[in-house]
Amino acid sequence: MANILVVEDDMDIAQGIAEFLEPKGHELDFAYTGKQALALLEQHQYQLVLLDINLPFVNGYDICRHLSDDILGQHLSKVPVIMMSSRSHEQDIIQGFKSGAWDYLKKPFSFAELSARIDVGLMKSASRTSLKQVTAYAGASLDDETLLFSYQNSALQLHTVGYEILKLLMTNAPNVVKTSAIHTHLWPNDTPDSDPLRAHIYKLRKQLKAAFQQPFIETVKGVGYQFLVGEDDAI
Structure with missing residues (x-):
């Protein structure tokens, strides 16, 4: 246990x-x-x-x-x-x-x-x-073991939920991942009453922007989120 x-x-x-x-x-x-x-x-x-x-x-x-x-x-x-x-x-x-x-x-x-x-x-x-693998897309990489997100010789240590969000978006890039799918991935048994995903996305984008001068996560209104390199939009 x-x-x-x-x-x-x-x-x-x-x-x-x-x-x-x-x-x-x-x-x-x-x-x-x-x-x-x-x-x-x-x-x-x-x-x-x-x-x-x-x-x-x-x-x-x-x-x-x-x-x-x-x-x-x-x-x-x-x-x-x-x-x-x-x-x-x-x-x-x-x-x-x-x-x-x-x-x-x-x-x-x-x-x-x-x-x-x-x-x-x-x-x-x-x-x-157990996976211990690296997810890569368009020059960005995510280490499953260390939870490090890397891009252009810089790296950012992620917390658990931030890692899970980026992992899901990078795995499906460049496609848009629906908000409902992200909720189900993060909270499979019970989606919270409030909107914690939006708070997590805001914090994650802020950290990425500070470390790499770009947020990597684009909001597709009414649909979900998308991992993009070289894009910058506001939530």
Whole structure:
């Protein structure tokens, strides 16, 4: 099974997660503050992180940014993060995805649903690791093992969702990939209520533009997105 870090300051919720997941064979570590979580992430390598937002000292958004920005080490940019929070407003959910979260689970939730989302995250992570190949198109390349996007002797470290988006677009380039197809690829069991894809695309284009002076992703209104080299348009 998987080695999972549970970051949750509510002891009852943490205990319930433990009682449900440990019999399934998962090995769990627990952090009850943001500082504890960062310390554990520096010391250990996890296959998945369950992350609350309202934490003492360092909140879940900031922890997720540390992971997606690769501040704590290259391997951490590959770790799927599932946010768990009672914050249900659309802006909170979008902020979670923009921080680099893989999934967002609203409290209260069933442990069966949590387990299903963990399984999806782990399967995607395992398939990405096992492929270890490079996707290339028009001089741009994407390394499945390191999650590095490269173009003209420059490289950008991607977070998990950014990698998945570029992988799908590059694989289908120059064709347009429908928005619904991207949603299904990223969230096969349950498309989120809000529009996290738009937030992810915005963040990814901004990172690409800063690193390579072009966003690589073109919006085709009413249809979806397309990977293009040498194009620049606004969302």
